[in-house]
Amino acid sequence: MKPPTDLLAEPGLDAPTHETTAVENPTVGIDQSAGDFTYDVKYEFDAGNGLNENVIRYISSVKKEADWILDFRLKAYQTFLAKPMPTHWATKDLENIDFNKIRYYLSQGTKPKRTWDEVPDDIKKTFERLGIPEQERKFLAGVEAQFDSEAAYSNVKDIVAKQGVIFCNSTEALREHPELFKKWFGKVIPTGDNKFSALNSAVFSGGSFIYVPKGVKVAMPLQAYFRINAENFGQFERTLIIADEGAEVTYMEGCTAPKFSTSTLHSAVVELVALKGAKIQYITVQNWANNVFNLVTKRAIAMEDAEVKWIDCNIGSRLTMKYPGVILKGRRARGEVISIALANDGQHQDTGAKMIHAADDTTSVIVAKSISVGQGRSTYRGVVHIPKHLKGCKNNTECDALLINTNSRTDTYPAIVVRGDTHAVQHEASVSKVSEDMIFYMQQRGLTEAQAMSLAVNGFVNDLVRQFPMEYSVELKRLIDLEMEGSVG
Amino acid sequence: MSASPLSTTPAEGLSSAHFATHLSRSAALPAWWLDAKKAAWNQFTALPLPSRTDETWRFSDLKGLDLTGFGLPEAAPQATPKHAAFPQSAELVFANGQATRGPVPADLAGRGVIFAPLEEALREHGDLVRSYFQKHPANLGSEKFVALNTALTATGAFLYVPADVEVALPFVVQHTLTGQNVAAFPHTLVVLGPRAKATLVEFFVSGGAASERQLVSGVNDLHAAEGAQLTYVGAQHWSRQTLAFQVNSIAAGRDARVLSLNLHLGGRQARHESHSRLLGPGAHSEMLALTVADGDREFDQRTLQTHVAPHTTSNLLYKNALLDTAKTIFSGLIIVEPDAQKTDAYQKNRNLMLSDEAEAHSLPGLEIQANDVKCSHGSTSARIDAEQEFYLQARGIAPAAARRLLVTAFFEEVLNKLENEDVHAALTALIASRFQA
């Protein structure tokens, strides 16, 4: 038996290895450049291709960081080099990442020269159909280097500052408030948790740092839109949210519009700390271009009576590996992961959740739904761990997979460890397809086959989508409609 | 396969000398069999013991896989059946490898039914045995121990039921192992021809003191041809210090139905692997297991349901009752291959937690590559329903007895799937005796 700390330290989301043959690259034969949307950009700060200590020193100096941060980065870089790829349990597609071809730091200082007219029509159409606000469209398309968040979202930062909330980017936070953030920075997710958390620790830039003081309940959701004006798209963003005792906060990141990015690797680290009685809700909706490796480590620690809820929606990317977790450290702590994944042609959504029970009477809930379309592949991996002399822990896990076409694939690999006779742990998973009879029924009411399919898929995830904030759930539905187009026949 | 030089074992214990002795005793058997044994011995010595990064051994106690010090047993006195008697077609009893056999009824023999010790079958029906022997190689992690079985097996039963022959009464096999530091390698091969029907019940018991340290590596391969109906029951009650591996493969052809039920009561560390292959449309495999895990025993169960052909069904239900500081591992996978449309597969692991120290690991998995399927799995780990327990106590039943009753009830759902009531009763008696011990 591995001790529980060991399990924390590595993803441990192992799957059986009798994967029939050597895993093929699922994107073979798919034109990865189709639909990509890139420009040549002149960046004021550019660390160049590849990674070495000089790159890390460069990033640190551009950010004018304290010595301890540079040390932290350099140590992390060594850990990154030493850690193997988790390919003994994960997909071999990871081996196709060429770390020497990646740019680890880019920052735009000047305004880009392109105009809205240069943006391809299909991209414009996508924005329109998704109902993305005008200002955001220009930013997302790279027409504007800076997103005018002040106008779009008023002065969120100033409003919450009146409550004592600190909401800023990682660079600023570590410079201005080291006493607050240093304590938890890299503690929920140690640098060496896995190869990609180590990479992030070495080269992170961007991301949000939030501190909510004792008893403060932040009424409005804090948005990640806010921070993307500070840095270029967060490629290696680092987020740390601390909700002090009794505090409550909701954070939203990402957006439903496809992110058109030149980078092929996105590797974020997100740490949440919910102190006694605090509540944190973290909402992600991501739609990456289908050449992106999206390898993200997200974990929370929940103290006594605290509640953490991850709501996670993954669409797009070539490979997403993401298993938001909660360490239930205090009595009666509660953790929840709500996850939706949609894997289309050439995409692999490898997602799930980790619930580490470390105190009595803790409760965890996992609800995961995945949809595989065309040649898409979705995988659920989960860990539920109740290993010690604990009492009265509960877990309920449900994972449902929907398969749309004959070439789709879905896998489910949960790992459940329960010790003791006072717990209740339940896991249920199902795989189904949209039945022909259901589609015919809807067609008989006058809907086209595509409309019927889209309605069925939206119905499948409907109970989860309802948990998203209104504007997100509307966009999400539209996005699913878009993804479902061309999947019929 | 040519005769290659024999490799030597890296560890003390079962050595190439043991193997050479064994081989010389088997000299009268067909050449292909001896070649297979030599190859298997080399494979056994070449394969490493499972390691920590080995996914198929996740959560297993690898330190417990200690093969040192074991040797082949001396011939033992004739054993008598240790299970409750029930009506049967014929019985084979192996005591430390020594076979005692009851006759196959003339009417069955006359219709071509073969039920014989493996070595006899090799001599008399060599080609038949050969065409099924290890047709579907093991692939759930115990390849090394299966190779050891092939290399050293001399005991086991061969059951062959030709097309259209239905045998109502079960065939029974008992393996008894007696002695300190001895090893046994039972090998069972069951072949049912088209539309044949039969039941095989196998008992595995240690004959001597509970403290005897023993090693068992068993294999049982079941083949059900088109429309055949096979019921296999395996019940193990090895000694308290036994390290046991049992690797089971099931191949079900078109419209064949196979029910396998394994009862695990003994051993220090017992691993059971079972792989069902649904090879023809309409094939069905019902995979059942019951485990009473107490003391500090470890029961490690790995399963695979592979749906190869369309319109196939499988249903797995593994129930573990955990007491004391026992540990169970259930790792199951359903694979639906791309052509296996209209598959309906189910898998459930239920752990009844009866102690604060017991530990249950559950890894139910799905790999679905066809889209028109119905697959689901479930896993629950929970204690006895407190209300039920109280209800029984309120009727004056003592807590220990109440628990025993509720465990029995917990198992009944599985036992009820057995058609043969005598076999059902024999297993119930075995479980009850386990609780008394």
Next chain:
Amino acid sequence: MPSLEIRDLFVALAATPDKPIVKGLNLTIRTGEVHAIMGPNGTGKSTLSKAISGHPDYVITSGDVILDGKSILEMEPDERARAGLFLAFQYPSEIPGVSIANFLRAAVQARLAEGEELDATAYYKRLYSKMDMLKIDRKFTSRSVNEGFSGGEKKRCEILQMAMLEPTFALMDETDSGLDIDALRIVAEGVEAMRGDKLGVLLITHYQRLLDYIVPDFVHVMYDGRIVKSGDKTLALELEAKGYDWVKQELAAATA
């Protein structure tokens, strides 16, 4: 006057196209008319309704179905539906997560011209008035389509959809199966309320009791894939009294 014409229709399962189930059936329905097809089980009644609406499990091997002078055989099921054909299913499908209100909204929207947006207020007004007519509770529309519905609720949901989509021709496949008398009455009242010169109805039923509530203008007896006898409502009563064997015997005598 719009008409639905079934001409010498042969239908088989797509899997076994050489084994016809419907064997040369002829029938013409005009708006304003209610036809009932009766017949013993396994005679091809349900196959007929599914084939007309374009179910992929069935194949029309010969003959034609003409709606308003145009063959519909080349049309997709949804095109047939939008052309005015409505099938009330014997076993309506469950659509988890899709509310009745949203489902009907999508179906009504599908009938609008491209670019035309549904007037939500008017839609709900109309939906609620239809529900009042069918004595359906408002809460009903927030439930997922048919999911966990009782037999009666499913049939009522079918009738509500029919009322909202206002078809020209409704094929009602064993609408009475599995209904108690109260549910049957509500369903029948709904159909009666919609009855008029804008709607033609084909009732497919095994039992005569539905015809106590919806009185047909024409009754047809279907046997072995064909209509073997037609008449008015008295034919239904006669069948009820004498059973299907009477028809079979008559048929045997005629062919002998």
